[in-house]
Amino acid sequence: SKHWPDAFWRVLAQEARAAGHEIALPAGNAAETARANAIAGPVGGAVWSGMGLADLIPLLGQSALAIGVDSGLTHLAAALDVPTLALYGSTDSALTGCRGRHARSVQAEFPCVPCRARECAYRGPAQAWSGITVEPACYASLPPERVWAWARELAAPGRP
Numbered sequence: 001s002k003h004w005p006d007a008f009w010r011v012l013a014q015e016a017r018a019a020g021h022e023i024a025l026p027a028g029n030a031a032e033t034a035r036a037n038a039i040a041g042p043v044g045g046a047v048w049s050g051m052g053l054a055d056l057i058p059l060l061g062q063s064a065l066a067i068g069v070d071s072g073l074t075h076l077a078a079a080l081d082v083p084t085l086a087l088y089g090s091t092d093s094a095l096t097g098c099r100g101r102h103a104r105s106v107q108a109e110f111p112c113v114p115c116r117a118r119e120c121a122y123r124g125p126a127q128a129w130s131g132i133t134v135e136p137a138c139y140a141s142l143p144p145e146r147v148w149a150w151a152r153e154l155a156a157p158g159r160p
Contacts, residue, residue, distance in 0.1 A: 001090040001120050001136050002069045008129070009039045011144035012067065016151070017043040021064065024048055026056060026073055065155045067147065070096055078103035083154040087147065089138040090115050104154060106147075110138035 013023050023045030025036035033049040040047055048059060053076075060066065060073065061080040068074030068084075070091040078084040078100035086098040086105040092114035097105030107113065112122055120136035127133070127140035134140040 008144045013043045015148045085151050108138040109141040113138045
């Protein structure tokens with residue numbers, strides 16, 4: 001229930017790349033690596049796979065911007081004072097939102113949010129974005145165009 005849709009990530013990566021940003025996605029296992037390659041590959045992005053925290057910390061700390069869901073790496077980016085945009089669907093940003101001078105947590109706007117469920121139980125009308133059904137449905141309220149607008153506000157000038 002924490003997975004922001006891959007189609008959204010691909011559009012976000014395209015927007016960031018078009019704005020001149022380098023793209024890098026961390027991946028901890030084979031499934032995450034395949035997903036990261038499918039998102040980053042088309043825009044010439046890097047995939048940081050098979051790395052431990054000791055290797056990721058300096059890379060993440062040098063980043064100009066981090067965008068992620070409610071995960072340990074998103075919280076780590078905020079703790080490293082990287083401008084961080086955290087996306088919340090099923091989890092509650094009021095309870096577990098990213099904290100920091102340059103961190104912003106945005107909560108999906110949907111009737112059942114925050115449900116805190118591991119599996120989405122929404123059975124109402126399908127939610128769509130650009131003709132694609134969005135799952136989990138709550139993320140339809142956090143489309144990539146909106147997320148990119150927030151990210152641009154957070155991006156710190158002068159960072160690589």
